[in-house]
Amino acid sequence: MRLGVWLIVPLVLALLGVGAWLRLREVQGTYATSGLAVGICQANGEIAEETRQELSSAALSFLELFARSPNEARELMSERGRAATVDRASLEGAHAIYRSMETVSPPVVTETYLVRFLGGSEGGSRVPCGFVGGRAAFVSRGGTLSSAVVLVAEEFAGGSGRTTSVWIERENGAWRIRALNFGISRIxxxxxxxxxxxxRNQRGRGNDFNAAMLYAAARSALQRGPFYQDRLMQDFNADISTFLAPDIVRGDAPFTWTFGGETFEVTQVQYVGFESGDVALVIDHAPSAWTENAEAEAINRRLIDSFSAAYPEWREVFDAVVARAAKPNSNQRWGTVYRRSVGYSDTPNIERQGDVLASP
Known part of the structure; x- marks a missing residue:
C-alpha cells in the first residue's frame, strides 16, 4: 500500500462570503425572492447548446491555465474574483495542492447551471436549480445579471476522483471566472x-465508529464549495443530524483515546483511499516522547492492537489501519501499517510532515 494520501477536504480558491439562503417560490421556471429579485435558473440540457459550450470552454480553459500559471489565471478572473484573490501566497498554495493530485483522465464537464436575474448578487445568494426527484441543486447568483456554475470531473488512479466547481460571471461581454472549489468527490x-x-448500513448494524468515518467521507465528497450545493445535501443533513458518533470521534480533534490504561493523543482520524485501490483508516497521534524508530513502532502497534480489540468491525470497511506517530520537536512521523489480509508490514516507514519518504 503506497502512503500517498488523497485529500478529502475540499479546497477553495477565491472563497467569498455567501448570503443566507432565500426561500424561493417557483413560478413556471422563474424564481422570485420576495420582490427583491426575479430571474431564472436553467440546468444542463435546458441551456442553449451554444451557451453551454461557451461556459464549458471558459471553465476548462481557466483550469488549464490555473494548472500552469495561477497568477496569470488570476488576471483573467472577473473583477470580484481578482479582488478576492489578492493573497498570492494562498493562491500559489492552492495551485500546489491542485497540481499535487495527479490525474489519469482529461477534465470533463458533468453539470452546468445558468442563472439570469434582473439584478446581481454581491453576496452570492443561492437559488434552486435543476429539480430532479423533487430535489434541486442550489447555485449562487453572481454579481452580474448572468452567471453560472460548471462542475468538472477528473479521475485519479485507484478509482478516486476530483470535482472542481467553477463559478462564472458574465462581465463586459465575456464569461469570466469568479471562484473555483476543488476536492475529492469519489474515494x-x-x-x-x-x-x-x-x-447507513454500518449504522444499522450497530457499527457506529465505521458509520462515523463513512458519514465524514460522504459529507466531504458532497461538498462543492460555498456557491454550489448538491441535491443530496438536504436529505444527508437531515439523516446525519440524528446520528450520534461514538465518544472517540465525537466533536473536533484532538481526541484522547484510552485503552487498557494507556492513553493516546489522537490528532486526526481519516478515511483514506490509495492509488492501489485500498481504503485505510489513518490515525495520526502525538506520543509524549520517542527517540528511536523502534519506540515509535512499538507505540503504534499498541495503538493499533488496542483499537482493533475495541473495534474489530473496522475490517468490514477498511483494508488496513495506519498509525502515524509524530516525533516531538520534529517534522517527522513514524508510520505503521496493519493490513486486514496479512497483518503488520515489516518495511520501515518514516515520513516528514506532508511528504512520504518511504512506504511499505
Whole structure:
C-alpha cells in the first residue's frame, strides 16, 4: 500500500462570503425572492447548446491555465474574483495542492447551471436549480445579471476522483471566472451517495465508529464549495443530524483515546483511499516522547492492537489501519501499517510532515 494520501477536504480558491439562503417560490421556471429579485435558473440540457459550450470552454480553459500559471489565471478572473484573490501566497498554495493530485483522465464537464436575474448578487445568494426527484441543486447568483456554475470531473488512479466547481460571471461581454472549489468527490470507486449508503448500513448494524468515518467521507465528497450545493445535501443533513458518533470521534480533534490504561493523543482520524485501490483508516497521534524508530513502532502497534480489540468491525470497511506517530520537536512521523489480509508490514516507514519518504 503506497502512503500517498488523497485529500478529502475540499479546497477553495477565491472563497467569498455567501448570503443566507432565500426561500424561493417557483413560478413556471422563474424564481422570485420576495420582490427583491426575479430571474431564472436553467440546468444542463435546458441551456442553449451554444451557451453551454461557451461556459464549458471558459471553465476548462481557466483550469488549464490555473494548472500552469495561477497568477496569470488570476488576471483573467472577473473583477470580484481578482479582488478576492489578492493573497498570492494562498493562491500559489492552492495551485500546489491542485497540481499535487495527479490525474489519469482529461477534465470533463458533468453539470452546468445558468442563472439570469434582473439584478446581481454581491453576496452570492443561492437559488434552486435543476429539480430532479423533487430535489434541486442550489447555485449562487453572481454579481452580474448572468452567471453560472460548471462542475468538472477528473479521475485519479485507484478509482478516486476530483470535482472542481467553477463559478462564472458574465462581465463586459465575456464569461469570466469568479471562484473555483476543488476536492475529492469519489474515494476508491465510491461517490457521496455510495459512501452515505455504506454509512447507513454500518449504522444499522450497530457499527457506529465505521458509520462515523463513512458519514465524514460522504459529507466531504458532497461538498462543492460555498456557491454550489448538491441535491443530496438536504436529505444527508437531515439523516446525519440524528446520528450520534461514538465518544472517540465525537466533536473536533484532538481526541484522547484510552485503552487498557494507556492513553493516546489522537490528532486526526481519516478515511483514506490509495492509488492501489485500498481504503485505510489513518490515525495520526502525538506520543509524549520517542527517540528511536523502534519506540515509535512499538507505540503504534499498541495503538493499533488496542483499537482493533475495541473495534474489530473496522475490517468490514477498511483494508488496513495506519498509525502515524509524530516525533516531538520534529517534522517527522513514524508510520505503521496493519493490513486486514496479512497483518503488520515489516518495511520501515518514516515520513516528514506532508511528504512520504518511504512506504511499505
Amino acid at each position: 476508491v470507486g465510491k461517490g457521496s451517495a455510495e459512501l452515505w449508503e455504506a454509512a
